[in-house]
Amino acid sequence: MPKQQLVVIGNGMAGARAVEDLLALGGGEQFDITMFGDEPYGNYNRILLSNILSGIQDASEIFINPLSWYEENNITLHAGSRVVEIDRASHKVLTANGIKAHYDKLLIATGSRAFLPPMKGSLGANGGLREGVFAFRTIDDCNGIMQTAKASKRAAVIGGGLLGLEAARGLMNHGCEVHVIHLGKHLMDAQLDTTGGAILRASMEKMGITIHLQKATTEILGDDKVTGLAFKDGSTLECDMVVISAGIKPNAEIGHSAGLTVERAIVVDNHMRSVDDMNIYVVGECAQHRGKVYGLVAPLWDQAKVFAEHISKTNIDAAYNGSKLATKLKVMGVELASMGITEPVEDRDETIQFTEAKRGTYKKLIVRDGRLVGGILMGDISKAAFLMQAFDRDSPLPDERLGLLFDLGTPSQKVTFDEMPADAQICNCNGVSKAAIGACVADGKRSAKAVMAATRAGMGCGSCKGLVNEVVDWFCGGATEEDPSVHYYVPCIPMAKPELVKAIREQGLKSVSAVFAALAIDGKPDAASKPALASLLITLWNEAYEDERDARFINDRVHANIQKDATFSVVPEMPGGITTPAELMRIAEVAVKYDVPLVKLTGGQRIDLVGITKEDLPKVWADLDMPAGWAWGKSYRTCKSCIGTDYCRFGLGDSMGLAKKIEAKFRGIDSPGKLKLATAGCPRNCSEAMVKDIGAVAIGNDKWEIYVGGAAGSAVRKGDVLCTVDGEDAVMKITGRFTQWYRENAKYKERTHTFIERVGIERARAVLVDDSEGIADALDTAIDASCAAVKDPWKERTAPKTENQFASLLPAEV
């Protein structure tokens, strides 16, 4: 059978998703696919535009399918070609730049554009938005906003919905004063009630954003340049740029001109076909189904699936039955989940509510006949997964209502996964169920990463990654039989780390040789296991650890990093990369005096003197007269920083001061792997804090986001946000707590990025932030004790610890 021609108008998330789903069903055999896109790019994840605006991600990071994807799947892509006409009689589409294409089946996925409320002075001479006025829908919009914001003093955002607030947050990161103008009585009317809106408003205003409610903008003022806004109540607001984010308007004109039924959008049946033409399908924000137009991503995925199954005839009964709206998001650091209605509607509706406005926590559920019909969670959304599932499935709720709002500590996660129904959705963005993950694991994909690559779970907004990890773990845990020795902390002792720690503590084993004697299979030492045990013992015993220098790797015996020619590198401490002319002069003098072959700036913002002989080490340290930089061991290494508030015009937090504090406290702490930290004074993240083992990013108003498990070495991984804290003291506390938890639980040489992927960020958050295991205080105490026990090893220059510690060759007394 010859292939049919499928033409897709629209290359956004909906069009691309629909085609992906079709290809997954073998649609490549049935159809020659041609796609037309308005924008000159491949398709990208529009949800993440706010990250681009905030500077958290780069435009290149949000593309879903690179251009090569089209080639690989034999799809003809016409990017930057706007379809202007559909000729239904001759089955042809025509673009503005003159391309004609024949179709047997047509998919309209033109999406939507920003809705521009009627007001004077918003348009320029060419009919588009005038200079200084932007929508917030495309990469080009983002680029325009970012460029203009740089030179802007005060920006106004019209619209206090989700997107408007994200735009506001992005703008704030670019250093201008931000005002949000909202027509409604409270922010985010679609997702929040009055109380929730007020709490959100308070959080935003604390961060320095001014909110104006119940304001209708009538005019954008200024002749050449924007100078302000005028409102219906007669007041005005000065500003020099405007972002309009007042909702969306479906791009349905093409349907209208083709003679299809269009109300708010193109009207479709349950198979996602136009009600007028069975050869034309419509999905996404340009489709109207049962009177509803959806602007969220989850309904779009459902629609794309129905389209793919129906057009490929893999399921001719495939039907879309509408979507229940539930969403989980983060607005300016405030975590938020919302589902269904926001206020009780009927007499029988029961409201369960908890408010702690000061901490920004608000929870409200609306229950009808024992089932959840609406809910708002702010601040603490730990119950969101359960509640959203109950809402989506319309399942009966337990009678114990308190447990709906809080974790009362009873059912463990494992029980939850056991009980979770097979078709429960794990990834809402990509519609991946527990069963689909199970099938994938059964198919041999045994890591969360492999499962994510195969199912796309966790690849949308990314908020469910932790959950996906846990589900994969759960499936693997039940189904895999592993060689037990892979779990041993060291090969010669048949114990995983927790058992080993227990045995060491119970038997009071304080030296590496004592551990071998008591616990090794043959009671004998094993050279390769020594450093791992030394690292563990110092973590457990601090000052009571009986140090045997032969248990240390050479770097830790001479406090320098061995090089390929048996010389060493010396890196003095330089917290946050901050130094002084006096230090620089001393370093230069040392480099000259010892004829140092290489002086190199390191990636950790320090200076490395490379090629120093073992004999010279103590002399070099003495002449430098600076503390050790600990650049050799499995230990805390350094904390990078950016300029922060001292000089940077964008700085929101004192990143240099914080880096100094962190280094002063944690320097030299032994750990399973290297710990490289950074502090960033704003989310521009110049110090790369998001790819560090631990990174603190100032987001304004003395708040810091703490990232953990980042990596930019042999593995590259963006850290997960562990939590957002108030003030530098809280950063210090969480940094210490995470460090100690990692020290106690990671395998030797397991860096934080692997550790976090193994344990899951959600578990880390539960243990370290919510103290679910009641160990937070103990961790804090332990890390403080360890910090206190660290001594500057370069002081051994005057008091060597072993015979000939710094000798590389002894004369024979022949």
Next chain:
Amino acid sequence: MELAIGKLSQIPSGEGRNFAVGVLRVAVFHTHGGQVFATQADCPHKSGPLADGLTDEHSVVCPLHDRAYDFSTGAGLGNECAIKIYPVRATADGTILLTLEAQSTDQKVA
């Protein structure tokens, strides 16, 4: 012929030190259990300093790329290199006596 090259106390327990014997450099190890071994100074793989390696009672691990060698045979453990072993012993007063004729190191471990 045995040469007295120094005292065992010059080498910390469990570690190794290089001795200059004429033009030759020899790595001498003093294991945690009190045994003494002597080997060629540099790792045959990439010339790493074996005296800086980690030891146990029967082997040393090169600090550069973790190649391990058996003290008594010189054979690589899990690698195809091999090192020269020199007969060595300590007297009751801790004097290290080294014999320079290297033992056969022809045997290679597959």
